[in-house]
Amino acid sequence: MRVLGVQVGAVQPLPVGDQQVMSGFRKQPVDGPVTVGALGLAGDEQADLTVHGGLAKAVYAYPVEHYAFWRAHRSVLGLSTDQPHGSLGENLTLSGVLEASLYVGDQLRFPDCVLRVTQPRGPCYKLNAAMGDPTAVRTLAQSGFSGVYLAVDVPGSIAAGQAFEVLAGPRQTPVMELFRAVRAKLL
Numbered sequence: 001m002r003v004l005g006v007q008v009g010a011v012q013p014l015p016v017g018d019q020q021v022m023s024g025f026r027k028q029p030v031d032g033p034v035t036v037g038a039l040g041l042a043g044d045e046q047a048d049l050t051v052h053g054g055l056a057k058a059v060y061a062y063p064v065e066h067y068a069f070w071r072a073h074r075s076v077l078g079l080s081t082d083q084p085h086g087s088l089g090e091n092l093t094l095s096g097v098l099e100a101s102l103y104v105g106d107q108l109r110f111p112d113c114v115l116r117v118t119q120p121r122g123p124c125y126k127l128n129a130a131m132g133d134p135t136a137v138r139t140l141a142q143s144g145f146s147g148v149y150l151a152v153d154v155p156g157s158i159a160a161g162q163a164f165e166v167l168a169g170p171r172q173t174p175v176m177e178l179f180r181a182v183r184a185k186l187l
Contacts, residue, residue, distance in 0.1 A: 001094065001095065001096035001097050001163060001164050001165060001166065002094070002095050002096060002161070002162065002163050002164070003092055003093070003094060003110070003158060003159065003160050003161065003162045003163075003164060004064050004085060004093045004094065004095050004160060005029055005064075005084075005085030005086060005092070005093035005160050006029065006030045006034050006041070006091065006092060006093075006158055006159060006160050007027030007028060007029050007030065007085060007086030007090065007091055007092075007093070008027060008028065008030055008034065008041050008042070008043040008044035008045075008091065009024045009025065009026050009027040009028060009044060009045065009086075009089075010024065010043075010045050011023065011024045011045045011046070011047045012024075012026065014026070014126060014129055014130060015129060016125065016126065016129040017129075021047075021126065021129075022047040022048075023047050023126050023129075023130070024044065024045045024046045024047050024052070025089045025126050025127070025130040026086075026089075026130060027044075027086030027089060027090065027091065028086065029084070029085060029086060029160070030043070030160075031160075032159055033112075033157040033158065033159040034157060034158055034159065035155075035156075035157050036059070036113045036115075036152055036155055036156055036157060036158050037058075037152065037155050038055060038058065038152050038155060039053065039054070039055065039058050039152075040053065040058040040059050040091065040152070041059060041091050041158075044091060051124065055151055055152075056118045056119070056149065056151050057118065057119070057149040057150075057151075058115075058149075058150060058151055058152050059091045059092060059115055059149070059150040059151075059152065060089065060090045060091050060092070060121060060147060060148075060149055060150070061090060061091065061092040061093075061094050061108070061115075061147055061148055061149075061150055062088050062089075062090035062092070062093055062094070062147035063093075063094055063095070063097060063098050063099070063145070063147065064085070064093050064094065064095045065095065065098060066088075066143075066145040066147075067083055067087075069143060069145060070083060070087075070088070070145075071083060073133075073139055074131075074133065077133060077135070079131075079132060079133060080132075087131070088127075088131075088147065089127070089130065090147055092150075092158070094108075094164075097166060099120060099144065099145070099146055099147065099148060099175045099176055099179065100144075100174075100175075100176050101166075102117050102148060102166070102174070102175045103117065103168070103169055103170070103171045103172065103173060103174050103175065104117055104118060104119065104169065104172070104173040104174075104175065104178065105117065105169025105170045105171075105172070105173075106166055106167065106168055106169045106171075107153060107166070107167040107169060108150065108164050108165075108166060108167075109164060109165050109166075109167055110156070110158050110162055110164045111162055111163075111164075112156035112157045112158065113152065113154050113155060113156030113157060113158055114152075114153040114154035114156075114167075115150035115151065115152055115153065116150060116151045116152075116153045116169070117148050117149075117150060117169070117175060118148075118149050118150060118151050119148070119149050119175070119178055120146040120147070120148055120149070120175050120176070120178050120179040120182060121140075121146045121147045121148065121149060121182075122146075122182040122185070123136070123137045123140050123141070123146070124137070125137065127140065141182070141183045142183075144176060144179055144183070146175075146179050146182070148175055
Protein backbone atom coordinates (compact mmCIF):
# COMPACT_ATOMS: atom_id res chain seq x y z
CA MET A 1 0.00 0.00 0.00
CA ARG A 2 1.41 3.32 -1.05
CA VAL A 3 0.63 7.04 -1.29
CA LEU A 4 0.77 7.88 -4.98
CA GLY A 5 -0.24 11.53 -4.69
CA VAL A 6 -0.77 14.26 -2.12
CA GLN A 7 -2.95 17.16 -3.27
CA VAL A 8 -4.29 20.36 -1.71
CA GLY A 9 -6.57 23.06 -3.03
CA ALA A 10 -7.47 26.65 -2.29
CA VAL A 11 -11.08 27.81 -2.33
CA GLN A 12 -11.83 29.34 -5.72
CA PRO A 13 -14.83 29.97 -7.98
CA LEU A 14 -16.22 26.90 -9.74
CA PRO A 15 -18.64 27.40 -12.66
CA VAL A 16 -21.92 25.54 -12.01
CA GLY A 17 -24.35 26.18 -14.84
CA ASP A 18 -24.55 29.96 -15.22
CA GLN A 19 -23.39 30.59 -11.64
CA GLN A 20 -20.07 30.61 -9.84
CA VAL A 21 -19.86 28.84 -6.48
CA MET A 22 -16.88 28.72 -4.16
CA SER A 23 -15.18 25.34 -3.92
CA GLY A 24 -11.95 23.74 -2.76
CA PHE A 25 -12.51 20.77 -5.10
CA ARG A 26 -9.67 21.48 -7.51
CA LYS A 27 -6.55 19.98 -5.98
CA GLN A 28 -2.93 20.48 -7.03
CA PRO A 29 -0.08 18.04 -6.34
CA VAL A 30 2.41 18.84 -3.61
CA ASP A 31 6.05 17.79 -3.79
CA GLY A 32 7.70 16.66 -0.58
CA PRO A 33 6.20 16.24 2.87
CA VAL A 34 2.98 18.07 3.77
CA THR A 35 2.08 18.88 7.37
CA VAL A 36 -1.02 17.05 8.60
CA GLY A 37 -2.89 18.72 11.47
CA ALA A 38 -6.18 18.01 13.19
CA LEU A 39 -8.12 19.79 10.41
CA GLY A 40 -6.23 18.29 7.48
CA LEU A 41 -3.34 19.05 5.17
CA ALA A 42 -1.49 22.35 5.26
CA GLY A 43 -2.65 24.48 2.32
CA ASP A 44 -5.95 22.67 1.81
CA GLU A 45 -9.20 24.63 2.08
CA GLN A 46 -12.91 23.82 2.08
CA ALA A 47 -15.62 26.26 1.02
CA ASP A 48 -18.60 24.77 2.84
CA LEU A 49 -17.64 23.52 6.29
CA THR A 50 -21.15 22.22 6.90
CA VAL A 51 -20.45 19.31 4.52
CA HIS A 52 -16.66 19.22 4.02
CA GLY A 53 -13.69 19.36 6.34
CA GLY A 54 -13.73 19.48 10.11
CA LEU A 55 -12.33 16.90 12.48
CA ALA A 56 -14.21 13.91 11.02
CA LYS A 57 -13.54 14.82 7.36
CA ALA A 58 -10.08 16.35 7.65
CA VAL A 59 -8.58 14.37 4.75
CA TYR A 60 -10.19 12.75 1.72
CA ALA A 61 -8.52 9.65 0.25
CA TYR A 62 -9.31 7.96 -3.06
CA PRO A 63 -8.06 4.64 -4.49
CA VAL A 64 -6.03 4.96 -7.69
CA GLU A 65 -7.52 1.63 -8.76
CA HIS A 66 -10.78 3.46 -9.60
CA TYR A 67 -9.14 5.84 -12.06
CA ALA A 68 -9.33 3.24 -14.89
CA PHE A 69 -13.11 3.11 -14.39
CA TRP A 70 -13.38 6.91 -14.61
CA ARG A 71 -11.18 7.07 -17.72
CA ALA A 72 -13.39 4.47 -19.44
CA HIS A 73 -16.56 6.28 -18.34
CA ARG A 74 -15.25 9.62 -19.60
CA SER A 75 -14.14 8.08 -22.89
CA VAL A 76 -17.67 6.80 -23.56
CA LEU A 77 -18.98 10.34 -22.95
CA GLY A 78 -16.36 11.87 -25.25
CA LEU A 79 -14.67 13.70 -22.35
CA SER A 80 -10.95 14.02 -21.72
CA THR A 81 -9.46 10.94 -20.09
CA ASP A 82 -6.48 12.91 -18.79
CA GLN A 83 -7.04 12.68 -15.05
CA PRO A 84 -4.11 13.52 -12.82
CA HIS A 85 -4.18 12.49 -9.17
CA GLY A 86 -6.59 14.76 -7.31
CA SER A 87 -9.11 14.82 -10.20
CA LEU A 88 -11.81 13.46 -7.92
CA GLY A 89 -11.10 16.11 -5.30
CA GLU A 90 -8.98 13.85 -3.12
CA ASN A 91 -6.13 14.91 -0.88
CA LEU A 92 -4.52 11.47 -0.98
CA THR A 93 -4.40 9.14 -3.97
CA LEU A 94 -3.72 5.70 -2.52
CA SER A 95 -2.90 2.32 -4.01
CA GLY A 96 -3.64 -1.04 -2.45
CA VAL A 97 -6.69 -0.23 -0.33
CA LEU A 98 -10.33 -0.13 -1.45
CA GLU A 99 -13.50 1.03 0.29
CA ALA A 100 -14.87 -2.54 0.35
CA SER A 101 -12.04 -3.64 2.64
CA LEU A 102 -12.33 -0.76 5.12
CA TYR A 103 -14.39 -0.27 8.26
CA VAL A 104 -15.15 2.88 10.21
CA GLY A 105 -12.41 3.12 12.82
CA ASP A 106 -9.67 1.44 10.78
CA GLN A 107 -6.45 3.42 10.88
CA LEU A 108 -4.04 4.14 8.06
CA ARG A 109 -0.58 4.34 9.58
CA PHE A 110 1.93 6.36 7.59
CA PRO A 111 5.58 6.84 8.63
CA ASP A 112 4.85 10.13 10.43
CA CYS A 113 1.08 10.29 11.03
CA VAL A 114 -2.00 8.15 11.62
CA LEU A 115 -5.37 8.78 9.95
CA ARG A 116 -8.66 7.06 10.87
CA VAL A 117 -11.50 6.06 8.52
CA THR A 118 -14.69 7.92 9.47
CA GLN A 119 -17.09 7.61 6.52
CA PRO A 120 -17.46 7.30 2.75
CA ARG A 121 -17.74 10.38 0.59
CA GLY A 122 -21.23 11.53 -0.26
CA PRO A 123 -20.71 13.51 -3.48
CA CYS A 124 -22.48 16.79 -4.08
CA TYR A 125 -23.39 18.65 -7.28
CA LYS A 126 -19.92 20.23 -7.41
CA LEU A 127 -18.47 16.87 -8.53
CA ASN A 128 -20.47 17.13 -11.78
CA ALA A 129 -19.24 20.68 -12.36
CA ALA A 130 -15.60 20.03 -11.50
CA MET A 131 -15.44 16.95 -13.73
CA GLY A 132 -17.41 18.56 -16.57
CA ASP A 133 -19.69 15.52 -16.44
CA PRO A 134 -23.39 15.93 -15.60
CA THR A 135 -23.54 12.21 -14.70
CA ALA A 136 -20.57 12.07 -12.31
CA VAL A 137 -22.56 12.04 -9.04
CA ARG A 138 -24.92 9.34 -10.28
CA THR A 139 -22.01 7.33 -11.71
CA LEU A 140 -20.12 7.51 -8.43
CA ALA A 141 -23.25 6.44 -6.54
CA GLN A 142 -23.84 3.49 -8.85
CA SER A 143 -20.21 2.35 -8.83
CA GLY A 144 -19.65 2.62 -5.08
CA PHE A 145 -16.26 4.18 -5.81
CA SER A 146 -16.66 6.81 -3.11
CA GLY A 147 -13.28 7.06 -1.43
CA VAL A 148 -13.16 7.71 2.31
CA TYR A 149 -12.93 10.60 4.71
CA LEU A 150 -10.26 10.39 7.39
CA ALA A 151 -9.78 11.98 10.80
CA VAL A 152 -6.29 12.76 12.08
CA ASP A 153 -5.42 10.61 15.10
CA VAL A 154 -1.69 11.41 15.11
CA PRO A 155 -0.62 14.67 13.41
CA GLY A 156 2.64 14.76 11.50
CA SER A 157 3.41 14.83 7.80
CA ILE A 158 2.76 12.79 4.70
CA ALA A 159 4.38 12.61 1.26
CA ALA A 160 3.82 10.90 -2.07
CA GLY A 161 5.78 7.68 -2.34
CA GLN A 162 5.34 6.66 1.28
CA ALA A 163 4.14 3.19 2.22
CA PHE A 164 1.36 2.79 4.76
CA GLU A 165 -0.49 0.00 6.51
CA VAL A 166 -4.08 -0.52 7.61
CA LEU A 167 -4.60 -1.21 11.31
CA ALA A 168 -7.97 -2.84 11.99
CA GLY A 169 -10.38 -0.87 14.14
CA PRO A 170 -13.43 -2.32 15.89
CA ARG A 171 -14.68 -3.83 12.59
CA GLN A 172 -18.33 -3.07 13.34
CA THR A 173 -19.38 -0.79 10.47
CA PRO A 174 -18.14 -1.50 6.94
CA VAL A 175 -17.60 1.64 4.84
CA MET A 176 -19.74 0.16 2.07
CA GLU A 177 -22.66 -0.32 4.48
CA LEU A 178 -22.62 3.40 5.18
CA PHE A 179 -22.25 4.14 1.48
CA ARG A 180 -25.43 2.21 0.69
CA ALA A 181 -27.32 4.74 2.84
CA VAL A 182 -25.61 7.63 0.99
CA ARG A 183 -26.34 6.02 -2.38
CA ALA A 184 -30.06 5.74 -1.62
CA LYS A 185 -30.20 9.55 -1.33
CA LEU A 186 -28.29 10.09 -4.60
CA LEU A 187 -30.19 7.76 -6.92
